Amino acid sequence: EIDRRDWSSDVCSSDLWKAYTQIPGCYTIKMMPKKKSQVRQILVYVTNGTYLISEVKCEMTNGTSYTIKISDYKTKASYPASTFKFDPKLVPAGTEVVDLR
Secondary structure: OOOOOOOOOOOOHHHOEEOOOOOOOEEEEEEOOOOOOOEEEEEEEEEOOOOOEEEEEEEEOOOOEEEEEOOOOOOOOOOOHHHHOOOHHHOOOOOOOOOOO
16 A cells, blocks of 8 residues: 655656556556545546556545546547636636646
């Protein structure tokens, strides 16, 4: 099992280990917050060989969990730049926005 880590730290291959869960053929990246949080951990399941994310599970401290399963990838697709344009009108009031450009 991987020790607790900073969420912002880089993930390297040593952080991948055979999944201890029910997902055969996957590695698991386990992320835990440094400070007390409503999130207990986030598990990212990465397929062997392709290293594509197949599932993300967020486990909360109150016992609930949320799972996102990724069933298909579209690579090398062409999207207009406007697809990724930041819209400040969609940011909730009081949210700090940090522009790293």
